[in-house]
Amino acid sequence: MPSLKKTLLWPLTLLLFAIVLASCGQPAGTDSAAAPASAGNASAEPTASAAAGPAATEAAATTRMYTDYKKREVEIPADPQKIVYVGSNPGDLLALGIKPAGASLSVIGTQVAYPDLLEGIEDIGYPFSAEKILALSPDLIIFDDWDETGIEALSKIAPTVVVGLDGTFPTEERVRQLADLFGRSDAADQWFKDYQAKVDSVKKQLNLKDGETATSLLVLGQDLYIMGNKGLNETLYGRLGFKPADGVQKVIDADERFVTISDEVLPQYIGTHLFLLTDNSSETAARQAALMDTGLWKSIPAVKEGRVYTIDSKYNFDDPITLDRLLDEIAGIFKDKQ
Numbered sequence: 496m497p498s499l500k501k502t503l504l505w506p507l508t509l510l511l512f513a514i515v516l517a518s519c520g521q522p523a524g525t526d527s528a529a530a531p532a533s534a535g536n537a538s539a540e541p542t543a544s545a546a547a548g549p550a551a552t553e554a555a556a557t558t559r560m561y562t563d564y565k566k567r568e569v570e571i572p573a574d575p576q577k578i579v580y581v582g583s584n585p586g587d588l589l590a591l592g593i594k595p596a597g598a599s600l601s602v603i604g605t606q607v608a609y610p611d612l613l614e615g616i617e618d619i620g621y622p623f624s625a626e627k628i629l630a631l632s633p634d635l636i637i638f639d640d641w642d643e644t645g646i647e648a649l650s651k652i653a654p655t656v657v658v659g660l661d662g663t664f665p666t667e668e669r670v671r672q673l674a675d676l677f678g679r680s681d682a683a684d685q686w687f688k689d690y691q692a693k694v695d696s697v698k699k700q701l702n703l704k705d706g707e708t709a710t711s712l713l714v715l716g717q718d719l720y721i722m723g724n725k726g727l728n729e730t731l732y733g734r735l736g737f738k739p740a741d742g743v744q745k746v747i748d749a750d751e752r753f754v755t756i757s758d759e760v761l762p763q764y765i766g767t768h769l770f771l772l773t774d775n776s777s778e779t780a781a782r783q784a785a786l787m788d789t790g791l792w793k794s795i796p797a798v799k800e801g802r803v804y805t806i807d808s809k810y811n812f813d814d815p816i817t818l819d820r821l822l823d824e825i826a827g828i829f830k831d832k833q
Contacts, residue, residue, distance in 0.1 A: 561676065563657045565646070571654045575635040581623050581649065582639030583661060585616070586814025587670050590686055591679045597631045599623060599640070606774075608809045609816045628652055637673070639663075666729070666813045690819060694734045697826045701735060708766030709737035710797075713808060714786070716778045718755055721764045725752040726811040727772060730821055740766030758786060762795055769797040772808040804828045 561571050579597040580588060588595055589612050601621040604613060619627045625648060628636070633653045638646055641661035649655040658672055667687060674683035709731045711722035722728050723746035731737040739747055742764035746754050756764065773779050786792055797803055806828075810821045 561656060564659055564663070564672075565657045567657065569654050569656055571656060572634045577631060577633045578635050578637060579619060579628050579631060579633040579653070580637045580639070581619070581645065582637070582659075584639060584669065584812070584814040585613070586812065586816035587639075587666075587673055588637070590670060590815035591674055591677065591682050593673075593677060593679070595637070596633060597628060603812075606809050607812060607814075607817065608807075608820045612816065623649075625649075625652065637676075639669075666815065666818065670815055686815060690815070693819065693822050697822050698735050700826060701829055703736050707737060707768065708740040708743075709768040709770060710740045710743055710764055710766045711770045711772060711811075712761075712764075713753065713772040713811065714779050714783045715774070715808070716776065717782050719758070719761065719782075719786070720753045721746060721756055722753050722772075722811070723747050723749075723751040726813065727770060727806070727821070729813055730818060730825070731770065735825070737768065738766075740764055758789065758791060761791065765795050765797055767797060767802060769795070769803045771803055771805045772811055773805060774808045801832075 557573055558570050559573050561569050563569055578588075578593065578595040580595040581599055583599070583603055585595065585598045585600075585603075586607065586609060589609070595616055597617040597619045598613075599621045600613060600616065600618040604610070604618060607613075617627065617631060619631075622642065623645065628649070629652055636649050636653050636655040638649060638655055638657045639659045639661065643660065646655060646657060656676065658676070659669060663669075664672065670686070671680070671683050674680045709728075711727045711731065713720040713722060713726075721743060723743065728739070728743075732739055743766070746764075771783075773783055792798055806824060810817060810824060
């Protein structure tokens with residue numbers, strides 16, 4: 496089973512957004528708008544035997560050296576045909592028009608905001624199954640997981656590039672690193688340009704007044720979590736202009752992604768607006784119903800004044816597909832409130 500960090504931060508890291516199918520003649524996992532995979536800051540380098548003859552020259556043209564996040568020099572295909580992704584943010588690749596042949600979907604497959612985009616991607620399990628990956632015959636593996644012990648095993652299957660260690664980077668940095676790796680910088684530029692335009696539009700619709708604060712409360716099973724500096728709050732605070740409630744600001748100042756709280760202290764964290772993140776499990780539903788039936792809950796100003804918004808916890812990821820769809824969700828909520 497994944498750790499609490501994984502279980503939460505996949506629903507928490509926790510936003511991100513359309514698979515562009517390969518056109519005729521394009522390799523699997525790429526789209527017709529993609530630049531050559533050898534483009535980007537990582538330079539293509541010939542192998543040591545490149546000058547030895549025609550065969551060596553051909554080999555040099557089909558591979559290149561790439562320096563990954565761990566400063567490992569990895570010889571990778573210049574034009575990968577089958578990509579396997581090990582990590583919690585497959586939406587990073589999908590936003591660039593790259594559809595992996597396999598990915599770690601066992602936990603997040605039912606939790607993300609884009610299940611429609613996962614069709615055709617083989618689940619390699621979590622923790623990953625070496626046998627399942629071998630069966631896919633990948634020529635490139637992208638690794639973005641917290642358990643570094645997997646790197647060596649994966650490297651024996653296919654060239655393995657480490658792009659981070661489970662949320663090491665903010666969304667844009669992650670996506671631009673992948674864009675550089677696959678020669679998709681133009682696609683990344685366009686995506687973030689379009690996303691910012693959408694942010695500006697939603698922000699204008701919200702028309703927040705100075706000092707309006709917000710809190711993200713995650714109900715997960717029997718537990719309550721106040722989100723700190725990750726997940727939904729990256730959009731609320733970092734994009735849309737909400738301010739953290741005083742209690743949440745302390746969590747952020749402590750550089751905490753989230754904290755577990757009891758019912759009794761809940762009012763200390765609630766701002767002008769309360770975003771209630773839940774899932775559809777029976778345990779979560781029961782816990783939420785019990786909380787909302789208490790006098791303590793009913794005494795919270797945001798509750799009394801109708802400023803509580805229930806959002807599926809699938810929007811607590813931070814890949815581009817999720818971030819984009821979250822804006823639609825928030826826009827819809829506040830439109831209904833007007």
